[in-house]
Amino acid sequence: MAVSDEIKKAVVILFAGDSGDGIQLAGSQFTTTAALYGNDISTFPNFPAEIRAPQGTLAGVSGFQLHFGSVKIYTPGDHCDVLVAMNAAALKANLKQLKEDSIIIVNTDGFDPKNLKLAKYNNGDNPLKNGSLEKYKIYEIDVTKLTRTCLADSGLGTKEMDRSKNMFVLGFIYWLYNRTLDNTLEFLHKKFKTRPDLIDANVKVLKAGYNFGDTTETFTSRYHVKPAVMEKGAYRNIMGNQATAIGLIAATQKAGVTLFYGSYPITPASDILHELSKHKNFGVKTFQAEDEIAAVTSAIGASFGGSLGITASSGPGIALKGEAIGLALMLELPLVICNVQRGGPSTGLPTKTEQSDLLQALYGRNGESPVPVIAATSPSDCFYMAYEACRIAIEHLTPVFFLSDGYIANGSEPWQFPKSSDLLPIKVNFAKEKSPDSTEKFLPYKRNEKMVRDWAIPGTKGLEHRIGGLEKENETGNVSYDPDNHELMVKIRSERIEKIADYIPLQKIDAGKESGKLLVIGWGSTYGAIKTAVKEAIDEGYSVSHIQIKYIHPFPKNIETLIKKFDQILIPEMNSGQLIKVIREKYLVDAKGFNKIKGMPFTASEIKNKLLELLSAS
Amino acid sequence: METKIETAELKLTAKDFVTDQDIRWCPGCGDYSILKQVQSVMPELGIPRENIVFISGIGCSSRFPYYMETFGMHSIHGRATAIASGLKATRPELSVWIVTGDGDSLSIGGNHLIHLLRRNFNVNILLFNNEIYGLTKGQYSPTSPQGKITKSTPVGSIDHPFNPLALCLGADATFVARSMDRDPVHLREMLRKADQHKGTSLLEIYQNCNVFNDGAFEIFTEKGSKKQETLFLEQGKPLLFGQNNEKGIQLDGLKPIVVEAASANNLWIHDVHDLSKAALLTRFFEGAETENHLPRPFGIFYETDRPCYEEVLQEQIEIAVNAKGKGNLDALLSGNNVWTIS
Ligand SMILES: Cc1ncc(C[n+]2csc(CCOP(=O)(O)OP(=O)(O)O)c2C)c(N)n1
Ligand code: SF4
Numbered sequence: 001m002a003v004s005d006e007i008k009k010a011v012v013i014l015f016a017g018d019s020g021d022g023i024q025l026a027g028s029q030f031t032t033t034a035a036l037y038g039n040d041i042s043t044f045p046n047f048p049a050e051i052r053a054p055q056g057t058l059a060g061v062s063g064f065q066l067h068f069g070s071v072k073i074y075t076p077g078d079h080c081d082v083l084v085a086m087n088a089a090a091l092k093a094n095l096k097q098l099k100e101d102s103i104i105i106v107n108t109d110g111f112d113p114k115n116l117k118l119a120k121y122n123n124g125d126n127p128l129k130n131g132s133l134e135k136y137k138i139y140e141i142d143v144t145k146l147t148r149t150c151l152a153d154s155g156l157g158t159k160e161m162d163r164s165k166n167m168f169v170l171g172f173i174y175w176l177y178n179r180t181l182d183n184t185l186e187f188l189h190k191k192f193k194t195r196p197d198l199i200d201a202n203v204k205v206l207k208a209g210y211n212f213g214d215t216t217e218t219f220t221s222r223y224h225v226k227p228a229v230m231e232k233g234a235y236r237n238i239m240g241n242q243a244t245a246i247g248l249i250a251a252t253q254k255a256g257v258t259l260f261y262g263s264y265p266i267t268p269a270s271d272i273l274h275e276l277s278k279h280k281n282f283g284v285k286t287f288q289a290e291d292e293i294a295a296v297t298s299a300i301g302a303s304f305g306g307s308l309g310i311t312a313s314s315g316p317g318i319a320l321k322g323e324a325i326g327l328a329l330m331l332e333l334p335l336v337i338c339n340v341q342r343g344g345p346s347t348g349l350p351t352k353t354e355q356s357d358l359l360q361a362l363y364g365r366n367g368e369s370p371v372p373v374i375a376a377t378s379p380s381d382c383f384y385m386a387y388e389a390c391r392i393a394i395e396h397l398t399p400v401f402f403l404s405d406g407y408i409a410n411g412s413e414p415w416q417f418p419k420s421s422d423l424l425p426i427k428v429n430f431a432k433e434k435s436p437d438s439t440e441k442f443l444p445y446k447r448n449e450k451m452v453r454d455w456a457i458p459g460t461k462g463l464e465h466r467i468g469g470l471e472k473e474n475e476t477g478n479v480s481y482d483p484d485n486h487e488l489m490v491k492i493r494s495e496r497i498e499k500i501a502d503y504i505p506l507q508k509i510d511a512g513k514e515s516g517k518l519l520v521i522g523w524g525s526t527y528g529a530i531k532t533a534v535k536e537a538i539d540e541g542y543s544v545s546h547i548q549i550k551y552i553h554p555f556p557k558n559i560e561t562l563i564k565k566f567d568q569i570l571i572p573e574m575n576s577g578q579l580i581k582v583i584r585e586k587y588l589v590d591a592k593g594f595n596k597i598k599g600m601p602f603t604a605s606e607i608k609n610k611l612l613e614l615l616s617a618s
Numbered sequence: 619m620e621t622k623i624e625t626a627e628l629k630l631t632a633k634d635f636v637t638d639q640d641i642r643w644c645p646g647c648g649d650y651s652i653l654k655q656v657q658s659v660m661p662e663l664g665i666p667r668e669n670i671v672f673i674s675g676i677g678c679s680s681r682f683p684y685y686m687e688t689f690g691m692h693s694i695h696g697r698a699t700a701i702a703s704g705l706k707a708t709r710p711e712l713s714v715w716i717v718t719g720d721g722d723s724l725s726i727g728g729n730h731l732i733h734l735l736r737r738n739f740n741v742n743i744l745l746f747n748n749e750i751y752g753l754t755k756g757q758y759s760p761t762s763p764q765g766k767i768t769k770s771t772p773v774g775s776i777d778h779p780f781n782p783l784a785l786c787l788g789a790d791a792t793f794v795a796r797s798m799d800r801d802p803v804h805l806r807e808m809l810r811k812a813d814q815h816k817g818t819s820l821l822e823i824y825q826n827c828n829v830f831n832d833g834a835f836e837i838f839t840e841k842g843s844k845k846q847e848t849l850f851l852e853q854g855k856p857l858l859f860g861q862n863n864e865k866g867i868q869l870d871g872l873k874p875i876v877v878e879a880a881s882a883n884n885l886w887i888h889d890v891h892d893l894s895k896a897a898l899l900t901r902f903f904e905g906a907e908t909e910n911h912l913p914r915p916f917g918i919f920y921e922t923d924r925p926c927y928e929e930v931l932q933e934q935i936e937i938a939v940n941a942k943g944k945g946n947l948d949a950l951l952s953g954n955n956v957w958t959i960s
Contacts, residue, residue, distance in 0.1 A: 232960055290729055462668070
């Protein structure tokens, strides 16, 4: 039977199985291969909260979704074209994600009575046998058996053999999408450098999977997804947390200060700590503290000494850092606080994404304690916004909140990375040594035209001074209980943060015209879904525009004029409405909210339906 | 020798460490004496003023940095230890002093204290123990004796108190010592020793809060009882106390007992490097009301050498630089898997 070649513009594949099935690895291998080939890509891993959830159960399903295409890709995709289900639970958990004519590739070994029962299929009612999957193109492969047969002579035990199952599936998907094995072969040789037997086994199984496509004649089509038309230049693949870490390093390198990172492990922020601790040769000092309070306060200590103190966490940890952030604000020292948001409140949904800590970042401290808040919009944007967080912290001597979330932190995309020389310079303003004959008293809180004091660090002659969390007299920094002084200081602290608006870029319109019927305002990781939805609507002739606000406090100066040129405003958020409160309060506009609070990102079609609904009602 | 020359060159006096701020402690507070001793020891240490940093938490005692003409930070309750850790990790050359109360270091900041001790940053902790919360006006603290009547415990506290030095030794502190506000000579000596020790020096200082807990340490500080109730530890010397050093401590197995010094032939000789004996010494902690109780030791209980956190951290960086070369930002930005669209 002849195999036909079909051209596809974009494809969404979801690999799903037990968390021990090597799903994330297979997914990330396909990602790199597609990226190297020149596709545009977006990925989204979806893990269970438990490290080794009971095998075969719905709770234990781990997924890796990837969307690749010859067109621009902004999200990991709303629905899947291909589902790889390593067991019955993986199928059941992901059926909702499928399109009418999706391809399902199942590992039949994962559908034995035991697995069916674990997946809660009634009386072992096998979905592969009962006709319920008729509308899909379903391909049954006994991956386990084929892998074991392939490795019969390898001398490996069954358990070790079974660990290569993911390579069979990966090899097969490579065949289906006409990809070479080169990248994965190279990867396997590196990964198992010290275990030649495992290199042989994995390579053998990978090839077997590929050849299986060629020889079995089950498949009548193979697919081509051509390279995307991308801007010329050099690219790499990048995950959000990795981009954050690199952004922090880049900023401190450009500023010429030491990066001190105080942190306490928490999902989904820990990978920033892991990444940073790999780069000691940049002088990066990482400190795994005893708790989040020590993490942030050690960072403040480092900043006092002239390094850039950085701390990261997720909601519960950020809650613990609140008091110390207030201290940094009083001390007027630089500090970067990264919040990789997850579902809350309390422990909430540790492995799921949400944008529900915006108000916490803006207001979650005692007293009136304004802090700049900025947010990244995509995995690669984490680099730029982390860099910006450091720039603002150092140039304005203030704590800065950098917001990311589980979705972009673990997601990845190709990144046309910058040259170090193209990055904005960061100016450090250390106070200078006082000459021995100067009789002038050093004033720690004397400010420049930006309303920023000098960074006076220990070790500088003549600058001995004391700072603290008690209210202080303007300029001298001496403790003061004077009523007028307190009012003055509260106002100064607010004004100096507002003033940062002069030093950040103006808000750009991401898509659409400068005025019209509807403006969609997003912030953070909703970018891709909004972008895709708005683009489609514009192509269909609707009057809709999109802005994605990255600088949330202070806002860029042109936001008000910008938003007042539209008849309607829609603000989609993965929370029950937080940015909308700020926009309504500040600009007195009747913005409409669109809220999803399911621990999952918006799909582009959800947003598109909502905006069409608003447009047709008006 | 070198440091001495430098000291001479610095020509600092205690006055150089006095700030222009009015001191706000209650008249008669033990904090005054401690401040004075610290200010008079500083010039002897041979450290330029700009390289000295005092970091405190919150409490009466934590106002301390405002009165020291050095760099200083009056931070938040319980966290001075953690702030100092970050500072020392990045600026190992600075002389960092932590000033903290018993509530600050053992209640809200208890966690950071033990972790600082096990990490062994080269800093000095001055733990002002007044067995009460001073600043919040007199509630019992984690070192107040059980049954203590205070505003928050009108019929007596239920909590069993911490034995601070036993706790710190349990956290593997590398320098553990005790002194008191009313013995300036001893206090100055302990401050010097704390400075000399490489690693975290924990110096507990009994401090009288004459407003909310007056006389808490009276039996150790007042002439009438001091000699009977205190035991001054000196390296290599037998443990002697009493009006004319007529009493000594001897070990009966693992049990310390009080003996007549003159007739004893096997007195306990103090060795600051002996961890087991130091552990026993921290347990000389019974109240004076107990019959045949042991005297309260003052001096250095224990001292040992262990690598300091900040040194090993710096070493790891040097090793990484030697192995991989100094970080190249462009190489970091591009990573290992680059493709080009032309
Ligand atoms: C987070 C926080 N909780 C409570 C307080 C109130 N507070 C200030 S000092 C203090 C206790 C002080 O006692 P101690 O550390 O023994 O110092 P002292 O005043 O006796 O020198 C308390 C409870 C605070 N400042 N911050
Ligand atoms: S309350 Fe007690 S500790 Fe505080 S200043 Fe007064 S006497 Fe000293």
